[in-house]
Amino acid sequence: MNVQQKLEILADAAKYDASCASSGAKRKGNGEGIGHSDGMGICHSYTPDGRCVSLLKILLTNFCTYDCVFCVNRISSDIQRARFTPTEVISLTLDFYKRNYIEGLFLSSGIIQSPDYTMEELIQVAKTLRTVHKFGGYIHLKAIPGASELLIKEAGLYADRLSANIELPTQHDLVQLAPEKKSTIIESTMNQILTRKEEADEDRRKSPQAPKFAAAGQSTQMVVGATSASDRDILTTATHLYGQYKLRRIYYTGFSPYPAADARLPLKATPMMREHRLYQSDWLMRFYGFTASELTTPEAPDLSLTEDPKTTWAKAHPEFFPVDVNAAPREALLRVPGIGYRNVERILSIRRYHQLLLDDLRKLHVRIKNALPYLITVDHLPNRQTIAHESQLNAQLDLFAPVSALTGSV
């Protein structure tokens, strides 16, 4: 089998992992090999599914001894198998990089022989790229759950980012669909990465010469929609993972059919909008001060597909609004639908010198239509009825009590 055929098989097998961004690591060109990262992440192309191509994302091999139902590479699926040699992966990475096709490599693998053996193979590629070829581009390695602590330590010396995939939102889902993977083992790998990273960061505070460890941190991904787990379950798991392991990012991959999928899986792709809403909620949790429990309710555990989660929350909380753009604290501004994180910063900076009008917000590209019922500017005071009316329609809240309590006057 030639390299091109292997590439077709092993890129195809890697396409279900959404975590391919190359941001978060700054790496200066070292003058001895090719490659640097400016920390921003660069998409060198986009594929027909709208995803960014930033890294050479492949598996070292799609042979796997595990039998995870949701995974295309599980041992029981009759797909075509292939295996790259480390040298082949290294040349592909360097050759593609030199032509400016990619920012670096994202290397994952089916689990062969044992987690340790697999991890060693992955490390081998990264280590050669860094030490022999002085490669300065981005490297993301998959941390194989259950691999020994020493190997995780070594992997982080060469990789900008490590990720151990949580795979499915709940332990119950894992038992059903990935019997060989246990959330305890996955999480203990995450914990090893965190612990080692904190040690390394501490060492670097003492001496800047100390080696870096996974400078771009760790991430994980979970498949959404393969099981009946609700968005509330998913966001709760996300909160737990962010809190416990300081993950940089969680990638939510909507389940989609793939060749030779197990008959127990859904036949249809999870709506992309569900994925989108989860990402929005994830942002709200990380940058806007929302908690998982605020974004859904036990009665309605799934996010709305037709409305963004911030608007849903706003409609259900008329007592919080309206927010005065010229006076409210950052935390309150962040909760106004239609105003993004960056614009909150700009508003805070502008209003020290200039009282904001509606037209000013328009110039900042605030989504006025969404925001109007929730904010006060020098020339705008929302009609209480609008908020009350919308909240009644969507959240079935008491129409008058919270509104009058909040405002006193209209």
Next chain:
Amino acid sequence: MKRISLEPDFNTWRDAARDALRLGYRPEEIDMQDATVLNTLDLALETSDTPTGDPITTPHTSKAFLESAKFAAVHRDPQRWNLLYRILYRLQANRNLLKISVDPDISELERLESQVRRDLHKMHAFVRFRMVLEPGDPNARPIVVDESTPTEPEPHHLVLATPTPFGLSRTELPHCDPDPNATPTPSQPDTCEHFIAWYQPDHRILPLAAPFFAERFSIMRWTILTPDASVSWDPVSKQLAFAPGLPRESAPAEDELEDLWRSYYASIYNPARLNPDAMRSEMPVRYWKNLPEISLLPELITKSQSRVSAMVTTQQQQPSAQPFVPAEHNLTAIRAALPSCKGCELYKHATQVVPGKGAGHAKLILVGEQPGDQEDLQGEPFVGPAGKILDRVMNELNIDRSKIYLTNAVKHFKFVQRGKLRLHQNPRMSEISACRPWLLAELDAVHPHVILCLGASASKSLLGGTFALMKDHGKILETRYAKQVVATIHPSAVLRARDKESGEKLYNFLRDDMAMAWQAAQKPVLTSV
């Protein structure tokens, strides 16, 4: 109104602006135009070009303004010099002006700056180098390259030949002269590879973009051509050399790696998530001409739908015995239902299905791999040569065969016909998992204390794919199928042993593991509270 015409260069503007401030020009009294843009207003009648403002001899600027201005200056907007002057002038009176993003001048500045930044970012992303001058192919020269007359043994030498109205403008590129005796390293390769890209940015950003490529590809010899200017990097002297612009045809037409890249591109997208609108919004059509992979797009997009339906069909047809397994898990119902199974292809060729056999509530259950030739003909498990070995073990251990339950992971014989012989074939993983619902139903019905797996397939089916038989045989493991699962070798391994000695060794393995399993099965199971 005073009119001045400026070269498109930030420092030129800076000098002009400083002079104008010093002379006291108010922004509305001066018009700074781009010398490269034809100006139709030149014909307008001049009234007066005398400045009326106060002279500003020590103008104030801020770092933030200079930073933004540097970006806005390369924008092609013909009004940018005037805008920058207006802001500079207003900054003298209002030092916080820059922070008021809603001011019309400031928001215009921010607009220009962000468009330039975006253009830069896209250039970093979409420049595609093509390799020329591979060693051993001295004749392969792109049009852009006009070699100086080679006087032997002249090292590789490149000249960018730019056609201009006044003839060719020639820009010499540094020599490549690798030392043939040195051992090549990544930073000192033994080749004179030269990478050339053609790119057309929206704005005049090449000088701003070049340092990015110089840092990233510092050990490579490369050139970027744009219609306005070109730039080359010499990895030895670490110098950038700017030269005039060149048309697209000057760049090499392809790179042999592009096919490989296209393979990657075609494989890495998910046809079940087709979303060309999202793609177009991130990668507008005007960038497509540089990207070798774009030629694949029409086909990838039109084929997505059929690929997805094909996947769904195979998923629906994924072999599984599940639909044939009765809801009630008792041995009678299972035996009655088994002959109807069409869970996978195997039923088609086998003589009959081979159900498990033995005591209904046996404390020990033996799981083999698959019926063989004899079993297929007789319809009973373990009646062939491997069964004979099992019988011998059980005799030695005083185990009554009717006290245990014997079955297989796969219930139909798989073989290929060779003349009169029927050669056993290993079942595929998909067949083992297709048949697994039968095994699970039997386990549920018998509810044994101990499961003994015979051979690797049965072990992996119940103990997971990573189970290593030779390392972990004879150990009692807990699984979700039973509290105690033990694995051992398949009795046919004893038959296939290469000599008598190893045959005995394997036989002893089998006997000891079986003895252990049998003993464990006699003890009451400890149920945890």
